[in-house]
Amino acid sequence: MIKEGLLGEFIHETENTRKLLNAIPDDVLGYRPQPHLWTLAELAQHIAGIYQWYDGVYNYDVFDLAAFKEKKDSIEDIASIRDIFEKNAAEAQKAIEKSEESYYYNDWTLKSGDHILIGPIKKIGAIRGFLCSHLYHHRGEMIAYLRVNGCKVPGLYGSSYEESLK
Numbered sequence: 001m002i003k004e005g006l007l008g009e010f011i012h013e014t015e016n017t018r019k020l021l022n023a024i025p026d027d028v029l030g031y032r033p034q035p036h037l038w039t040l041a042e043l044a045q046h047i048a049g050i051y052q053w054y055d056g057v058y059n060y061d062v063f064d065l066a067a068f069k070e071k072k073d074s075i076e077d078i079a080s081i082r083d084i085f086e087k088n089a090a091e092a093q094k095a096i097e098k099s100e101e102s103y104y105y106n107d108w109t110l111k112s113g114d115h116i117l118i119g120p121i122k123k124i125g126a127i128r129g130f131l132c133s134h135l136y137h138h139r140g141e142m143i144a145y146l147r148v149n150g151c152k153v154p155g156l157y158g159s160s161y162e163e164s165l166k
Contacts (some may be wrong), residue, residue, distance in 0.1 A: 003101040003164040006127065010096055014089050017047060017135070018155040020142055021085055024078045028122050041075040042143045043138060048081055050135050051088035055095035057126050068112040 021044060029041035049070055056063035071088075073090065074080040108126045109119035118130065139156075146153050152162040 001101075002104060002124070003096070007093070007096050009132070010093060013132070013135070014093070016050075016083075016156040017085065017089075019140060019156065020139055020146075021048075021078065021082050023146060023151055023154050024081075024142075025151065026077050028151060029075070029078060030148075031145060031149055033145065040142070040149075041078075041081065043142055043145065044078070044081045045072065045075045045084065046133065047138050047142065048085035048088055050131065050138070051085065051092040054092035054131060057108065057123065057131055058095045058099040060108075061103075061123070062109045062111060064111050064113070065117070066111075106134060117143065 024040065024044060030039050030042075032039045035126055040041050049072065052068075053063070056068065070082075073084050104122070104124040104127070106123050107120035108123040109121075110117045110126070110130065118126070121129075153160045155163050
């Protein structure tokens with residue numbers, strides 16, 4: 001039952017991520033709000049990349065970033081970032097579908113080599129926090145980046161401000 005709920009949320013929220021990525025024009029990809037922050041392209045690539053982590057959270061009790069080979073492709077245009085996102089989202093959905101709900105209360109750890117980054121925490125906490133909340137946080141940043149550049153933001157949970165002006 002938990003798995004079914006998480007899968008439903010994943011499908012709904014993946015569509016919301018898709019809407020945001022589709023709202024990004026190529027001419028704002030280089031926007032960087034401050035020198036130490038990501039460009040919009042880097043932020044979009046990170047969001048697309050989070051979907052690569054689903055298998056490591058849902059189907060393993062230890063996710064070792066040192067052994068993980070993140071696939072990063074071109075971020076020169078939004079079409080390539082959307083392609084990365086679509087591929088990663090499809091793989092993430094498969095990871096959820098193959099997961100065993102009975103393992104959701106196993107301890108889960110994120111590490112890099114011998115260095116523990118997170119945990120141990122319950123896997124369900126990692127699913128909600130490390131994946132979902134992390135992704136939603138970065139989408140919120142993306143909305144701010146889009147608005148400051150005068151881009152229309154799509155509604156994710158009902159109409160957006162821009163859509164309500166129609």
